[in-house]
Amino acid sequence: MYPRLIIDLKKLESNINGVAKITKEQGKMSLMIVTKGLAADKEMTQMVAKHPAVDFMADSRVKNIATYVDGAHANNKMTVLLRIPMHCEIEEVIKNVDLSFNSELSTIKLLNEEAKKQSKTHNVLLMVDMGDLREGIFFQNEEEIFKTVEEILKLENINLYGIGVNLTCYGAIIPKSDNLGGLVEIAGKIEEKFNIKLNMVSGGNSSSIYLVGKGEMPEGITNLRLGESFLLGNDTAYGTKLEGTTDDALILEAQIVELKEKPSLPIGEVGVDAFGEKPYYEDRGVIKRAIIGIGKQDTDLGGMIPLDSDIEILGGSSDHTILDVTKSKNAYRVGDIISFKVEYGAMLKLATSEYVNKVYIR
Numbered sequence: 001m002y003p004r005l006i007i008d009l010k011k012l013e014s015n016i017n018g019v020a021k022i023t024k025e026q027g028k029m030s031l032m033i034v035t036k037g038l039a040a041d042k043e044m045t046q047m048v049a050k051h052p053a054v055d056f057m058a059d060s061r062v063k064n065i066a067t068y069v070d071g072a073h074a075n076n077k078m079t080v081l082l083r084i085p086m087h088c089e090i091e092e093v094i095k096n097v098d099l100s101f102n103s104e105l106s107t108i109k110l111l112n113e114e115a116k117k118q119s120k121t122h123n124v125l126l127m128v129d130m131g132d133l134r135e136g137i138f139f140q141n142e143e144e145i146f147k148t149v150e151e152i153l154k155l156e157n158i159n160l161y162g163i164g165v166n167l168t169c170y171g172a173i174i175p176k177s178d179n180l181g182g183l184v185e186i187a188g189k190i191e192e193k194f195n196i197k198l199n200m201v202s203g204g205n206s207s208s209i210y211l212v213g214k215g216e217m218p219e220g221i222t223n224l225r226l227g228e229s230f231l232l233g234n235d236t237a238y239g240t241k242l243e244g245t246t247d248d249a250l251i252l253e254a255q256i257v258e259l260k261e262k263p264s265l266p267i268g269e270v271g272v273d274a275f276g277e278k279p280y281y282e283d284r285g286v287i288k289r290a291i292i293g294i295g296k297q298d299t300d301l302g303g304m305i306p307l308d309s310d311i312e313i314l315g316g317s318s319d320h321t322i323l324d325v326t327k328s329k330n331a332y333r334v335g336d337i338i339s340f341k342v343e344y345g346a347m348l349k350l351a352t353s354e355y356v357n358k359v360y361i362r
């Protein structure tokens with residue numbers, strides 16, 4: 001059945017080898033594989049759990065982690081919650097997560113209470129905001145950082161595992177030796193001030209990996225958290241392909257439901273489209289238009305890259321996507337399948353949609 005997402009587990013496995021070569025061998029850092037981009041797909045997380053190069057398995061949602069915590073533990077991997085916990089999910093966090101990212105003392109105190117109840121010690125990574133302005137204590141407020149550390153160290157069932165930063169998410173700030181170096185400096189000050197050793201200084205996501213190749217990853221960054229670079233094979237700071245990875249481990253296939261020659265300009269008074277937006281059209285005369293059975297409910301139309309590079313995506317609505325196939329060398333017919341590579345947003349929606357079938361190459 002179409003639409004379907006083909007997940008090539010062998011290619012994903014070799015992508016892990018590729019990123020491990022960079023982060024572990026060259027960079028001497030631990031490797032945290034992030035599973036949220038494929039909505040913690042079961043087959044994928046089983047492969048990740050068994051992969052010897054993976055040290056941690058992380059996701060932003062506790063519900064996803066709960067599906068693979070047993071497999072992770074059976075393979076000696078810690079589970080990690082990337083999104084700062086909500087107060088309503090504390091019990092589930094303690095149950096399923098070994099290490100959670102945090103920035104609010106009130107939340108860490110609730111984690112402590114619940115960990116006590118469940119007779120566990122919960123690990124916490126304190127997030128520091130180095131300028132991207134998403135989560136974390138702002139780096140210029142060092143007193144707040146130290147005060148929070150001091151309070152965390154008093155909590156009996158909490159272990160301060162380390163500190164970390166997230167970049168290139170809200171503010172699109174690119175990791176450099178200065179902002180990551182600043183994080184290492186803060187880690188050093190914490191270790192000195194409190195006479196402790198931090199297990200982890202986590203230097204970001206797939207936008208940080210490019211620094212290793214340039215030899216600019218500051219010493220003292222001991223971990224990277226990789227989702228997109230493992231799934232799609234690119235660094236996300238500059239979008240370059242990473243050596244040893246492929247960008248076609250995930251392929252979307254959709255079926256043509258209509259193929260007709262029609263004008264490129266709609267006829268009549270122009271209002272707004274199905275999503276309340278005013279469309280833009282280019283007059284190309286009469287073109288060959290293919291409609292495929294997939295739409296905005298299933299994916300991001302702008303994040304689909306046709307393998308047939310002569311195809312252009314014109315637009316679509318909830319359930320339909322319209323392609324200009326005029327220039328294609330293939331003589332498409334109704335019922336034919338069109339294949340696409342995917343970008344992050346498109347992948348995320350495809351993985352989440354119950355209308356998209358998943359098939360695996362093993």
Ligand SMILES: *Cc1c(COP(=O)(O)O)cnc(C)c1O
Nearest residue numbers: 034082166205206225226227228
């Ligand atoms: C999503 C996320 C990651 C992984 O990001 P990628 O760009 O997919 O590598 C890492 N850290 C945090 C905090 C995240 O939310």
